[in-house]
Amino acid sequence: DADVTQTPRNRITKTGKRIMLECSQTKGHDRMYWYRQDPGLGLRLIYYSFDVKDINKGEISDGYSVSRQAQAKFSLSLESAIPNQTALYFCATSDHDRGSTGELFFGEGSRLTVL
């Protein structure tokens, strides 16, 4: 089983619909992130969370919200989807305990298409 699991992997929806992308991890990491990937723009940070009670906006949080239900779960919601939110979304985790190496571990991605 993957260490970082995203569901759904693919979703097609219509403008105005509410969408939730879910992420769960078995790595035991405190820190979780949501990124979106667009061609030519790289990865841009939407939200990040350093523990269950700590949630922070990234550079492109408008139109998105998140929930950290537990250490292992971090979901991303689009309350009213619009076409320019069509993208590939990635969840990632990292460990910053003493002695950790600090790199990000990514899920396989959720491809969202908003018609």
Place this chain on the structure above:
Amino acid sequence: AQSVAQPEDQVNVAEGNPLTVKCTYSVSGNPYLFWYVQYPNRGLQFLLKYITGDNLVKGSYGFEAEFNKSQTSFHLKKPSALVSDSALYFCAVRDTGTYKYIFGTGTRLKVLA
């Protein structure tokens, strides 16, 4: 603000030849630098990182990267490219204040047989 630049959208190299994928950065303080690779329909995979120590960092799949503080660069290199190295490569820097990771726009590497 911290930033990362990957000046090449695509790099083509013949199989067996050395490859270089360029990355420059702008940070305040000491940089934490990373390289990731993305294969089609997959998530990003960690290749290597520079935190401190030797300027030449060795990573997965025979890749290495050279940290150059004076040129603020962290170029990814491999002595002999394989067709299977064809993928999208991302350079990233970790903001030392907020612990956010900032990514470059990516470079598509194409290794020609």
